[in-house]
Amino acid sequence: MIILIKENTASADLREFISSLRKRGVTVDTAAAPAALILTGGSLPDADRLSALEFVREILPLREPYSLASRHLHPQNTVVTVGSARIGDGGLTLIAGPCSVESEEQTVAVAKAVKAGGAALLRGGAFKPRTSPYTFQGLGERGLAFLKTAGEEAGLPIVSEIMDAAQLPLFRDVDVLQIGARNMQNYELLKAVGRQEKPVLLKRGLSATYEEWLMSAEYILKGGNPRVILCERGIRTFESHTRSTLDISAVPVLRELTHLPVLVDPSHASGRASLVAPLSAAAVAAGCDGLEIEVHDHPACALCDGAQALTPDTFSRLAKELFALHGFLQKEACAQNVERSRCRWNPEK
Secondary structure, eight states, X not given: OEEXXXXXXXXXXXXXXXXXXXXXXXXXXXTTTTTEEEEESSOOOOHHHHHTSTTEEEEEOOSSSOTTXXXXXXXXXXXXXXXXXXXXXXXXXXXXXXXXOOOHHHHHHHHHHHHHHTOSEEEOBSSOOOSSTTSOOOOTHHHHHHHHHHHHHHTOOXXXXXXXXXXXXXXXXXXXXXXXXXXXXXXXXXXXXXXXXXXXXXXXXXXXXXXXXXXXXXXXXXXXXXXXXXXXXXXXXSOOSSSSBOOTTHHHXXXXXXXXXXXXXXXXXXXXXXXXXXXXXXXXXXXXXXXEEEBOSSGGGOXXXXXXXXXXXXXXXXXXXXXXXXXXXXXXXXXXXXXXXXXXXXXXX
């Protein structure tokens, strides 16, 4: 709930009130104080009792259950800084690398190639959640060591998927913790990464609604970690021609609902390398903050998801096209804003 405070309320009274709420386990956001307080969680007092307090002007319900992720209460975009990348500031960030770390030599080669091609972060899986228990599950801790070496040699921050809270000590050198689609509602894992200071890239579950996805982000934010990045990676529908169906509408919808950065993963959404370029262009046109793209030096020999991986040369060409498209759209948006400002009605004319 939102409590609107009367003007000229004594600061001592307000501090005492906030202290009493926090003792009940209530989270009190004082960003808008002293004009308003935002209360979430814990044992919230009855609204009628709060209304009777002499310094309470009005009580309003929260529009959405995900108050910390809501744009309504946080109108400014969140910008997550990782290395030289500022995700969410209006630019386009590319995250690229192999689906799975296979060897040190392979990972270093791909890392250097994607850095030269325009990637700002290196992705690579060391722990792989696979549908079949008989398929390659990743190299585990050894894979993380290879990924660290590749990131250092290429000069790129690294992104890798964590599957269990017990793995956190192994991820000390990973710059961005990725929560995969299958773990989007692993609430204990969400709570654990919420207690970390590292950015968290949260992928949408295979059948998750926008609200369910944002409620998962809320777990991380409530834990005290504000550095959350959302990633649309396709949802399960009746269509079987592609691995999943990329929900492009997620980008503009989330722009309205949340202040968190929004990325798109066209590789997992399609499962086909030939579709990565058009889906990436569509995501940029829709206004995404960046893309996570799979790149492998020899896709035909990949141990995991080779059919959807781009070669380094293909990635480099695509990156140039995407940056050009993003720049064009930015210029068009600026031109339209200028034109709108000129067309405002002036009663003095």
